[in-house]
């Protein structure tokens with residue numbers, strides 16, 4: 005893994021799904037944080053279970069790494085349902101979707117990650133499937149085209165997206181729940197880190213978990229990743245316990261600063277300040293200057309910078325805040341401040 009990616013929750017998380025499965029909570033009882041969402045889900049699950057019915061379709065939105073996939077698995081476990089996972093871009097043709105839907109049993113959960121990237125033609129097939137649990141299949145396209153109605157079992161779609169704004173109205177309307185995941189606070193991240201350290205049989209002090217929590221960008225996936233890197237560092241340095249100094253040293257060598265910003269975050273802000281006089285500047289221009297994907301900046305980099313007040317988004321473009329200037333050691337004219 006490139007050093008730059010240590011604090012990046014990649015947008016799908018797929019590359020490390022398996023790595024983190026043992027750290028994942030499997031039930032509501034094990035789940036830390038997102039209290040409001042969990043309370044809502046508990047009621048929905050209990051009500052559906054008592055009626056012997058499948059759960060309503062459910063949409064999660066929010067930045068990557070906050071637990072959308074994890075929650076889909078937790079719901080499946082709590083509903084004692086089987087879960088099938090796919091993603092918007094993987095469903096290239098209607099036949100891909102139909103193949104999955106016709107194999108679902110009553111109560112099964114179909115998790116669709118990055119649902120905002122579902123091709124429009126596939127999306128059209130999903131509407132009647134979600135609403136009436138049937139699909140119209142076109143057979144023999146051409147002059148003798150016929151359609152047949154396929155009955156589906158009553159299943160539940162759990163959709164996840166980092167970009168709620170890109171979901172079309174008709175699709176959004178077919179979800180019974182639309183739940184937004186927020187960044188986690190330090191206390192919840194500390195509890196997650198302590199729990200994960202226990203699972204990994206790693207000793208950590210309160211200060212050690214606190215300093216990792218502070219640099220985790222409000223994101224459990226990053227907290228767990230930083231914990232693992234710090235555990236490696238502690239082992240090689242022959243430190244028995246992860247204390248504050250050990251965790252700070254480990255994160256320094258990984259390029260993560262005391263606010264949790266990594267090189268890409270700092271480069272992003274530096275480009276706005278130095279090349280574009282602090283903004284406003286369009287995200288496409290920043291992406292071109294950095295040779296980065298525009299979507300990566302929007303999905304992964306910006307949400308945390310916005311939430312922590314390093315960045316403002318206006319109709320005319322992105323603006324670096326005074327907080328960003330101070331954090332990176334620039335004066336308001338974009339000059340680097342000389343050390344005293």
Ligand code: ADE
Nearest residue numbers: 027028029034035036224
């Ligand atoms: N690991 C990752 N996210 C978690 C969460 N929200 N609760 C408990 N453990 C976690």
